[in-house]
Amino acid sequence: MHLLGFSPCLTCTSLLSAMMVAFPVSSQPRYLIFFFFLQLPMLDSVQFDVIGPVKPILVMVGEDVDLPCHLSPNISAESMEVRWYRNKISPAVYVYQKEKDQKGEQIKEYQGRTTFVRDNITEGNVAVTIHNVRASDDGQYRCFFKDDQIYEEAIIELKVASLGSDPHIHMEAYGDEGILLECTSVGWYPVPQVLWKDLRGEILPLLSVSQTLNGDGLITVEASAVVRDHSVGSASCSIQNPLLNLEKVVRISIPGYIADNTSFQRQTPF
Structure with a gap:
């Protein structure tokens, strides 16, 4: 307290x-x-604690998510100040004060994207809903209650994830004997893990890898590898979201010989 x-x-x-x-x-x-x-x-004002979720809340980009918290003991918060904020207490993600929304204190990025859930506010149980979640919503939030001169808060961890597009593979001749394989996919969050494997399941060394942050906060990944043994038959590009433990995999057949300046963009999703 x-x-x-x-x-x-x-x-x-x-x-x-x-x-x-x-x-x-x-x-x-x-x-x-x-x-x-x-x-x-x-x-003699009533003492209270603020309780939030023990574990991080996981949400996909584009979905809605509730950030709940409640008072212990379960006293009414109807006449209290309640706010959710991130780095600074003001402006905030959402502010409830004097028994109504205080939109003048709200961060611009959250305007029109929040709803106060107050059905059980008389038991000290409330939440704020963030609509159409973005990658930038990822991170810590603080749920803050203030009653006269007494205040408390709890930390809520929000983890945002996005599963990107099916990988696109480009293949072309590389030098005299090699084959260049390039794998591209868009719309990932957080930074994904990329692997090239041959038909035997052995990992191919990456020639290059890049992750580009797009305007929507999502990531485009590009990874290339070189195959010098044409007998491998095929290779696969797998891109995994470490937060969701889900991956997208595409395989491409490798011909026994590729003439110079010949390129292919054939791939088969698993």
Whole structure:
């Protein structure tokens, strides 16, 4: 619990005892005693904790996701300030205050993409829904409650994922005897893992690999390998999303001989 305006080491009883020693009853100023008792309701405000999901929340790009949190004990949050924020407390992802939305404090990127779920707010149970999730929504959020001078918060971890397109393979002659294989796929998040394998399942060394961040925050991956043994028959390009543990694989047949300047773009998805 955080309490603003008072030192947490002084309880009401200890503070009153200190006053009694410093000022005999007969000499205590009436206004001082009156002021002290005015503060008692503030010092006796209900303490609470904010509880969020223990595990990270996983969501696919384009889907909607709820970021829930609740109070313990289950007291009403109807008259409290509630906000979800990221790096700074303001502007925020969403702000509920004075029993209504506070859109003036909302980050531009979340305007029109959030809904406050308050069906169980009287039990201290609320959530904010983020609609049409983007790659940029990935990361930490803080769920913050404030009641008068008392405030608490919980951390929520959101992990965003996207499974990209089927890989596209381009094949052409490479030098005198080699075959260049290039594999391209778009729309991945986070950075995927790429492997080239021959028909026997052995990994082919990568000649080059690049991951390009697109305007939508998703990643285009390109990876190339060179085959010098034409007898391998075929090769496959597999691209895996490490967060989803899902992959997309495409295989291409390799002819026994490729003339110079000949290129192929034949591939067969698994």
